[in-house]
Amino acid sequence: MGDDGAVEFTKGHGTGNDFVILPDPDGRLELTADLVAALCDRRRGLGADGVLRVVRAAKHPEGAGQAGEAEWFMDYWNADGSFAEMCGNGARVFVRYLTETGLAAPTGRILPVATRAGVVRARVGPETIAVEMRRPTLTGSSTAVLDGLRLTGTAVDVGNPHLVCALPAGVDLAALDLTRAPEYDATVFPSGVNVEFSTPAEPVGDADGHVLMRVYERGSAETLSCGTGACAVGAVALRDAGRDTGTVVVDVPGGRLTVTVAEDSCWLAGPAVLVATGTLTAHRP
Numbered sequence: 001m002g003d004d005g006a007v008e009f010t011k012g013h014g015t016g017n018d019f020v021i022l023p024d025p026d027g028r029l030e031l032t033a034d035l036v037a038a039l040c041d042r043r044r045g046l047g048a049d050g051v052l053r054v055v056r057a058a059k060h061p062e063g064a065g066q067a068g069e070a071e072w073f074m075d076y077w078n079a080d081g082s083f084a085e086m087c088g089n090g091a092r093v094f095v096r097y098l099t100e101t102g103l104a105a106p107t108g109r110i111l112p113v114a115t116r117a118g119v120v121r122a123r124v125g126p127e128t129i130a131v132e133m134r135r136p137t138l139t140g141s142s143t144a145v146l147d148g149l150r151l152t153g154t155a156v157d158v159g160n161p162h163l164v165c166a167l168p169a170g171v172d173l174a175a176l177d178l179t180r181a182p183e184y185d186a187t188v189f190p191s192g193v194n195v196e197f198s199t200p201a202e203p204v205g206d207a208d209g210h211v212l213m214r215v216y217e218r219g220s221a222e223t224l225s226c227g228t229g230a231c232a233v234g235a236v237a238l239r240d241a242g243r244d245t246g247t248v249v250v251d252v253p254g255g256r257l258t259v260t261v262a263e264d265s266c267w268l269a270g271p272a273v274l275v276a277t278g279t280l281t282a283h284r285p
């Protein structure tokens with residue numbers, strides 16, 4: 001935020017999962033749920049799946065404890081103004097912003113970022129940014145109902161909650177109507193859940209798996225991509241193949257993500273792009 005109160009923004013995306021990025025190094029911006037929802041409105045605002053506030057970890061109450069490990073805190077908000085613990089594509093776009101603007105330079109090509117789900121580490125390439133997050137934990141099974149179709153899925157914790165529903169034979173992923181939220185079991189997911197729908201695809205390269213995925217995100221509705229969702233889908237695909245670790249290519253409507261599940265972590269890789277910069281003229285809701 002400038003001394004005159006003007007708020008600058010950058011718009012960016014990772015495989016079509018798009019974000020309004022608000023630089024606020026010293027944590028002076030009064031970001032509210034209403035302002036986030038107004039910015040993310042695709043008719044009356046800038047339009048986005050979420051907001052990434054770029055704030056020094058030391059200057060944010062939820063980042064201060066991580067300030068010794070990471071200079072910057074990713075303050076992520078969903079499009080409806082709710083918070084989420086983690087956003088995989090957001091982290092990749094956040095790092096693109098830090099490096100393009102010169103706010104941070106990777107040391108030995110690795111850049112740590114503080115998030116509500118702890119510190120993640122990014123590896124920066126010219127097109128691809130890979131981020132190392134926690135290893136997904138498969139916590140049990142639950143069900144979702146979409147358009148009268150009851151699907152059994154696997155609950156996965158990637159820092160934020162996911163329900164991965166592999167589609168039964170004969171159900172076409174592309175034909176699912178995701179204009180309305182799937183129903184889920186609120187006793188299993190009291191804080192809501194991101195629901196992924198997946199189907200296997202032809203082998204690609206030397207990857208251990210290849211799946212197609214669509215997602216209905218908590219707080220943002222259907223998006224073109226979800227990084228943590230891809231990690232959840234990758235972990236379930238590996239489990240179903242009898243593997244504990246490996247690499248899964250996850251194709252989403254917005255492009256291709258590569259998920260590598262290791263013993264203790266999970267790497268999410270894909271493109272991250274900044275597309276525009278400007279100044280908010282009506283930022284008071």
Ligand SMILES: N[C@@H](CCC[C@H](N)C(=O)O)C(=O)O
Pocket residue numbers: 017078083084085086087088089090160161194217218219220223225226227228229
């Ligand atoms: N699109 C994100 C996930 C954003 C948060 C999610 N909607 C939630 O509420 O948990 C990603 O790339 O991981």
